[in-house]
Amino acid sequence: MPRKAYIADVAKVTAQEIPGIKSIAKGSEDGDLNICFVPSSGIPIEIGLLALDVSEYPDGNTYMISTISENVPEGVNNSLDTVQETSAGMSLPDLVAAISKKLLKLLVSGSRENPVDLDDASDAASDVEMTDDESENYSSDDDWGMDPSGGGRATATAIKLSPRDAAKINQRIRADLRAVKLAGFRIGILNGLKADSVSSMLSISVQVTKLGLSDEAIQAWDLEAQQYIVLLIRYSNGYKDFETIMREAAKSAGVDFRIGFSNKYKPTNLEAVVAFTELAKNAKDSSETANPGSEEHEKKAAGFSNLFISSSLNEFINQTFISLVKIRGSIGVNWLGAKAWYNHNQSRTDTPNSELPEEYYVKDVHESTLPDMLAKDHMDDVQATQISIPLVAAQFSLRYLVRCTEYCLVCHDKIEEQFDALKPYVCSKPLCLYQYMSLGFGPSVEHEIMTQPYVVDLLVSFCYSSAMNQRLREYPTGMSLAVPAVIFRRTNYQASSRGAPQAGIQTPRTSDESAKILTDVKIDINRHEIVFDGSQEGSPVRKGDWVIVTTGGRPADHYRVQDTSLFPTIQLAETAVTQKVTASISLNTPADAPVVATPATTPPPPFLIPATFQVYNQNFDDMDDISKSETIVTLLETLPSVLEMRTYLTQQYRRSEPSLLAWNDRVSPAALGLLRWIIASNRSCIVQVDRCPGQDDQDVAKAKVKLDQRISGISEHWVQFRLAQGAPDKEQKFLNALKAQQANLDPKHPTLFAWHGSPLQNWHSIIRNGLDFKETIHGRAFGHGVYHAIDQNTSVGYAQLSTTTWQGSVLNINSAMSLNEIVNCPSEFISSTPYLVVQHIDWIQCRYLLVQVQGARDSLYGATQSPNPSSTGDGSALEVEQDPKFTARSTTNKAIGVPQCAILTSRSFRVDKTDDTRQNKRRKHSITVDKLSSVAASDSDDMEDLIFLLSDEESNNDRGKGREEELVILGSTLKLSPKTDFVPGSLDQSNLPMLEPPAYATMMATKALNRSLKEVLEVQKKVPLHELGWYIDANLINNVYQWIVELHSFESNLPIAQDMKDAGITSVVLEIRFGKDYPHSPPFVRVIRPRFLPFMNGGGGHVTAGGAMCMELLTNSGWSAVSSIESVLLQVRMAISNLEPKPARLQSQGKQRQFDYGISEAIDAYRRACATHGWQVPPDFGDFGAPGANNFASGSGGS
Secondary structure, three states: OHHHHHHHHHHHHHHOOOOOOEEEEEEOOEEEEEEEOOOOOOOOOOEEEEEEOOOOOOOOOOOEEEOOOOOOOOHHHHHHHHHHHHOOOHHHHHHHHHHHHHHHHHHHOOOOOOOOOOOOOHHHHHHHHOOOOEEOOOOOOOOOOOOOOOEEEEEEEOOOOOOOHHHHHHHHHHHHHHHHHHHOOOEEEEEEOOOOOOOOEEEEEEHHHOOOOHHHHHOOOOOOOOOOEEEEEEEEEOOOOOHHHHHHHHHHHHEEEEEEEOOOOOOOOOHHHHHHHHOOOOOOOOOOOOOOOOOOOOOHHHHHEOOOOOHHHHHHHHHHHHHHHHHHHHHHOHHHHHHHHHHHHHOOOOOHHHHOHHHHHOOOOOOOHOOOOOOHHHHHHHOOOOOOOOHHHHHHHHHHHOOOHEEOOOOEEEEOOOOOOOOOOOOOOHHHHHHHHHHHOOOHHHHHHHHHHHHHHHHHHHHHHHOOOOOOOOOOOOOOOEEEEOOOOOOHHOOOOOOOOOOOOOOOOOOHHHHHEEEEEEEEEEOOEOOOOOOOOOOOOOOEEEEHHHHHOOOEEEEEEEEOOOOOEEEEEOOOOOOOOOOOOOOOOOOOOOOOOOOOOOOOOOOEEEEEEOOOEEEEEHHHHHHHHHHHHHHHHHHHHHHHHHHHHHHOOOOOOHHHHHOOOOHHHHHHHHHHHHHHHOEEEEEEEEOOOOOOHHHHHHHOOOOHHOOOEOOOOOOOOEEEEHHHHHHHHHHHHHHHHHHHHHHOEEEEEEEEEEOOOHHHHHHHHHHOOOOOOOOOOOOOOEEOOOOOHHHHHHHHOOOOOOOOOOOOOOEEEEEEEEEOOOOHEEEOOEEEEOOOOEEEEEEEEEEEOOOHHHOOOEEOOOOOOOOOOOOOOOOOOOOOOHEEEEOOEEEEEEEHHHHHHOOOHOOOOOOOOOOOOOOOOOOOOHHHHHHHHHOOOOOHHHEEEEEEHHHHHHOOOOOHHHHHHOOOOOOOOOOOOOOOOOOOOOOOOOOOOOOOOOHHHHHHHHHHHHHHHHHHHHOHHHOOOEEEEEOOOOOEEEEEEEHHHHHOOOOOHHHHHHHHOOEEEEEEEEOOOOOOOOOEEEEOOOOOOOOOHOOOOEEEEEEEOOOOOHOOOOOOOOOOOEEEEHHHHHHOOOOOOOOOOOOOOOOOOOOOOOOHHHHHHHHHHHHOOOOOOOOHHHHOOOOOOOOOOOOOOOO
């Protein structure tokens, strides 16, 4: 267990003799250690070390390191900060050794008496960032890096260089990074990147808007236009330039890559370290149990996060990039040729260039469609005097990301399809399909649950209904899922219309057969133990197996086996997973089947009781189809609800990359494999465009639900989902059908829209395979084909109501129908009246799914939604002009409004199309250089990153130039002159609520606050005011527990900025109060002035009616002890600037007098917000409202 491991390491490190460390003692708090460091000369230094996450020790733990002694030698605090930044995941012995080494190097400077090797700038990260998997040495004979050989751990020794060599390498590093900057990318220096640095990290980023992606692709990839795609590069054995890369074996390069996205162009050093260590940790053991905390994830708000294909892309880049560079540099081919050579040659070849096949030199015809910064190939640049590996890596990674839908997710070869998909898939190779479905190479289940939980709910509900009614056409075979054998039949085989049972179908098992599967045992439910009778020779299960335990009068419980060492007693996991059985269906179960009862009516008795025991030991692939459906129903009934899984993952996200594998006592491997298959086998891109049951405005805004993409005029009892794109092969066939019939189409109405209703159990197959008419369910009175209706009322009857609902569903779907786009050739249909009977299935594509949730059965024809906010419902430019002869109508018998986004495929066939630049799913990167420049003009780099690109020699040679001129030479748009009307120091202090130091102040909090204040003031000095957006006047800080902050320089197009300008206000004044538990508890952030328009009156900006900020980040549910105040200020400013769900506005408009918020109303509003959203109030929050804490607040002061 993590805590036991931590306690053991405390005892271990306390007993060790570590140079410079005199003593180590436990502090007053859990995870707190006091270290006494004694240098060879001078007074002892007391150091406080706090483990922030003992329950996740060591991999998920981080540390806070600070000095307790006063007047410590210069450089000590900075050295400890350096160790702290790289301490994530370190064990205590390693961390204390790193502290010792760092301080000895600083204070001893190489004394002979010191036994530690002090040569080198080997920071803590140099010793710990390398993992066993990443530090393997490979034989230099393997020049192409194809066949790794064994090797031991690489040691992080000092890089000893002569001054001349060091200067030469530093010059090369700067030249390589300058090339990246001049190519249009953003550079972030994270650590190292000096000639003698063993370990270094940098980031290369580009804003999403510069990639030329369509709005549909950005939405499907869960990105936002203002975010950045970030490539992280880590050098673990010194910086490697192009020439070094070409000389050394590919696997010995010591260069690693991670790709993701961020709201900032540059992640923090800690975020970068976590990005690398996380992947290594997951690769080692992704099934370790995580102990989620109470914090909701806010990592995505500012830090580095994975893309939906980061796993596949990271693997591809890390395994092949260096090899491809070496191939290109040797035989002079492009990326396509290098990949082809890589595939065909798994060892070094001596074939001369003249004998290479022409296929290696085929030109990539799609390069011209890329943005200029990606279309340019640095390795083919004849003007480049030397090759920059960071630039080559950035171009390679981002061009692959932008074109990822053209490549297989597993083998990464080109997929020869004419149709541009919105999301990538796999090629037709059986092995790739198997790995996609079985080994997690497909879309991340966790990502889908966290970003589109209701879509996952929809998919699982469809699968459950199909399995319960024996309507599945395909099964998750080939995955070798270990499942329980089927004993009792529960599914509704009679609902299937497949005719006579297939050969080999098993009948319900006899008593003798069941006896071979079930074992009689006794169970102690309170202690979670099973006791066998002793007749077995050995344990029938191993640790990690899953079993079913059934007792009389209780539902079947599923458990993970925890321990078998004490057999015949077996310890089960503490969590019992009870099946959520659908009670509404009439089950065909034998008389001796267990009676289902709820635990509430039958409390567990505190003694051993008889039970039956069944192991998950049946191979799913060996079952017949009926048993497979039965098993799918059973497994889905053990799954938590999608919202429960989202909650678990968001709690886990703060510490590590979220994974349901870690929830191994709640979700069985079989159930998780089935869930992965359900999500991965759906190639349609389904997006939520409507409010789902229980969703409030904040959840809708957070999920980025595009409410303006709903069909207008639809009853509010139907929840809408849009198929942003059907399965790519189906879309291709639909496009081909349009091309084939183009001569017969009406140019104004090449397609029409019509409704199709079908029972719920059919939709699992429909969204995967499209509509067909292989089976006759409702008769064929008007011919053979797929039946459609112009009137929604007609399709409602065919949709029917289902009684087989997945009990874990939040939606609780009981009916579904679709709005389909059809090639508009009614004369070619089998029938066009009274129904549209279309025999050509390639002429049909689903565009919207409408599902009816339980509780709305009596309201099928109820009230309609108001028209879409961005559409008028009158055939305006934002809605499709429908064919007057075939205009789809809702249940109210009125014409519906279909948004333009529904006709992406057919848009190019319409003569009145509104967007000629987007004729397919993706905008073909038609961004001009001028547009790129205008976007870049709003960006700003950290001064330190820009200064890094200037060498000392260059700075000396250009002394006649101003610093601003030097930065312009580097391609930066940073201007040092103020571009804001805000004037620092102009705040009226007379009526500010200034406090005396609080009585609850603690040493730990005071030190942490002093450090945080120093950090933000340093940042404030370096970044221009108009770019920073906030200002802290150090003269206004009487004590570190209360900060006065001004937010200013909001974007001029924001309503709040215009209101402030009209009112003559240049800043929003905030008060930040810190409690005694900081940094373990969040600060209290409130607006002092001006007052904002309340939410109930149309205001927004996440400001409550009392002035407190309504942000989960600032509660115990969302706070992280490692959050910086700089990031808090950034996120508060972003929240006020956010236009969703409503923009922030001032309460008093124009030149009216502006009033202040009082502290009491802010405290009350904060508590109300927490209660409304279910957020946890910090334990020390009561201190802010204690007597004497609010008598200084002005409730009516003006400004």
